[in-house]
Amino acid sequence: MTAILPVAQGNWYQKTDIGGGITLILEPYVDVLEQANIWHVRGRDCDLLIDGGMGIVPLRPAFPELFEGRKTIALATHTHLDHIGAIHEFEERWVHLIEAATLEHPKGSLVSADMDPKLRAMFEAAGYPPLGTYLIHALPYEDYDPASYRLKGTKATRLIEEGETVDLGDRKFQVLLVPGHSPGSIALFEEKTGILFAGDVIYDGPLLYQGPGMDVGDYLGSFEILERLPISTVHAGHDPSFGKERLDEIIASYRARWRSEGLIQA
Numbered sequence: 001m002t003a004i005l006p007v008a009q010g011n012w013y014q015k016t017d018i019g020g021g022i023t024l025i026l027e028p029y030v031d032v033l034e035q036a037n038i039w040h041v042r043g044r045d046c047d048l049l050i051d052g053g054m055g056i057v058p059l060r061p062a063f064p065e066l067f068e069g070r071k072t073i074a075l076a077t078h079t080h081l082d083h084i085g086a087i088h089e090f091e092e093r094w095v096h097l098i099e100a101a102t103l104e105h106p107k108g109s110l111v112s113a114d115m116d117p118k119l120r121a122m123f124e125a126a127g128y129p130p131l132g133t134y135l136i137h138a139l140p141y142e143d144y145d146p147a148s149y150r151l152k153g154t155k156a157t158r159l160i161e162e163g164e165t166v167d168l169g170d171r172k173f174q175v176l177l178v179p180g181h182s183p184g185s186i187a188l189f190e191e192k193t194g195i196l197f198a199g200d201v202i203y204d205g206p207l208l209y210q211g212p213g214m215d216v217g218d219y220l221g222s223f224e225i226l227e228r229l230p231i232s233t234v235h236a237g238h239d240p241s242f243g244k245e246r247l248d249e250i251i252a253s254y255r256a257r258w259r260s261e262g263l264i265q266a
């Protein structure tokens with residue numbers, strides 16, 4: 001298959017400093033379906049990278065100002081292909097133990113036709129635009145062959161569990177196990193600021209709930225955990241960030257939807 005795609009202009013990644021020591025990194029040329037947020041948090045003693053994008057081009061050399069000379073914990077909120085691509089580039093690689101095996105032996109393809117037809121139908125039913133030939137809209141460089149894409153598996157250096165703390169020296173994040181989107185999905189909550197890094201358990205776009213490893217009952221339990229937290233801002237795995245009011249709205253809309261679809265009891 002020959003790619004009829006333009007070559008990306010400039011950096012493959014796009015970086016935005018959102019203040020408070022937090023940087024958002026995106027891959028704008030990746031299809032919106034797989035365009036995940038990569039979050040970087042500067043800490044006093046070490047930094048935290050939350051998720052690692054698609055791994056189409058190396059992340060670390062793209063931003064020496066973030067990574068050079070710094071100890072960085074690369075933590076995967078879960079192990080879907082759009083969240084783990086660059087995790088292998090870092091010395092510290094953390095994931096929930098339920099998903100450690102997937103981090104080590106991940107699967108992924110940029111060829112849309114490789115996607116399981118049921119999954120593809122689910123994405124389209126959830127409201128995502130139909131996919132093109134590839135999951136990217138530009139090539140990272142000339143001669144790049146999207147069919148050659150492989151995710152690099154990596155062994156976790158630490159298996160994290162519910163209730164642990166990720167400590168950056170001056171910032172502490174509580175680890176929450178929030179399954180639903182995937183069995184070992186985790187979110188990170190910072191009590192001092194009320195910031196929640198949610199991964200894919202909730203974001204302000206079409207949530208996926210009927211694919212492999214997804215479970216509506218688990219989602220409901222996770223939503224209850226989120227509702228109890230004094231959250232100020234949600235930085236999620238996809239889409240723009242939002243506040244507590246929108247969080248409650250999204251949760252309410254999915255509860256209603258799943259009830260009307262007969263997936264949960266009325």
Ligand SMILES: [Zn+2]
Pocket residue numbers: 078080181200
């Ligand atoms: Zn995901």
